[in-house]
Amino acid sequence: MKNAKRVNxxxxxxxxxxxxxxxxxxxxxxxxxxxxxxxxxxVCQDPLMWRKIEMPDMGDYQEAMDYYDAAEAMCRRAVDLSQGGLVEINIEYFGSDSLLAYIADRSSNLKRLVLTECDHVTGMGILEAVLKLALLEHLELSDFYFMELDLESIGLSCPLLKTLKLNNVGYYYKEDECDDDALAIAGTMPGLHHLQLVGNMLTNAGLNAIVENCHHLKCLDLRNCGHVNLVPQ
Structure with missing residues (x-):
């Protein structure tokens, strides 16, 4: 290795x-x-580098006392570097309504928004953000167990929405057998191609409403939806 050439x-x-x-x-x-x-x-300053921002479990950074503040600061910096060109963002285990507002105000071209277990994000914060994201095509929310989400307003605000994934959203908030989400989806999201409702409380009536109104559905995931009976009577 003595003659190995050093890389510049x-x-x-x-x-x-x-x-x-x-x-x-x-x-x-x-x-x-x-x-x-x-x-x-x-190259790091090039906006093309920041068209897609992935901030999943950040490993060593998560152990720091100022993890949430540091993660939000980095996310805001990445959004700034995108200079309005951001099209996809994935945030896990941190975030707040103010961060979502910051992203939405600077990312009118955003098409894909994925949030997982962001404890300081509320249903109202998500709604206020998507109201500014007319080009949104993919919305994915996971493990927001106590969140109340206005799906009807979201559907009306996002006419291009093709993928909706709600995994354990409002699981502990909704009453037993509740078709509110299903009816909101059926009434305002006719262009959906992919729908995932894990742990939802919808019944067969809600499922029928979705099937009858969302004619473009290619994929429907209803895992852990205990009130849906797919066995013929």
């Missing part, structure tokens, strides 16, 4: 740097990659 990272083609950096997490891009050299910093 600054001389790599921009296209290769771009490919490398896309494989890094958002924290690594913001905190580390930008400091490698000028060419890497220049």
């Amino acid at each position: 990272w600054s001389e790599l083609p921009s296209e290769l740097i771009y490919t490398i950096l896309l494989r890094l997490s958002v924290p690594d891009r913001l905190r580390n990659a930008r400091s490698v050299c000028r060419s890497w910093r220049r």
Whole structure:
């Protein structure tokens, strides 16, 4: 290995740097990659680098006392770097209504919004955000057990919505056998192609309303929906 040639990272083609950096997490891009050299910093500043922001379980960062504040600050910085070009964002285990408002105000081109167990995000915060996201095509919410969600207003605000995934949303809030979500979906989201309602309280009546009104459905996931009976009577 004595004759091994040292790599000058600054001389790599921009296209290769771009490919490398896309494989890094958002924290690594913001905190580390930008400091490698000028060419890497220049690519990190490119809005195309931030069209898609993935902030799932952040590992070591989650152990820090200021995890939520640090995660929100990094997310806001990434949104700023996108310069309005953000089309997809995935946030897990942090976030707030104010962060959603920040994203929505600066990301009118957003098409995909995925939120998982964001304890400080409310149903009203989600509604106020999607009211500003007319191009939204994919909305996915998971493990918001106590959330009350106005699906009718969301459907009316997102005419291009093609995918809706609600996993354990409002599970402990809704009463036994409740078709409110199903009827709101049937009444305001006729363009859905993919619908996932895990742990929902809908009944066969709600299911029939969805099937009769959402004519473009290609995939319907009703896992853990205990009040739906698919066995012929």
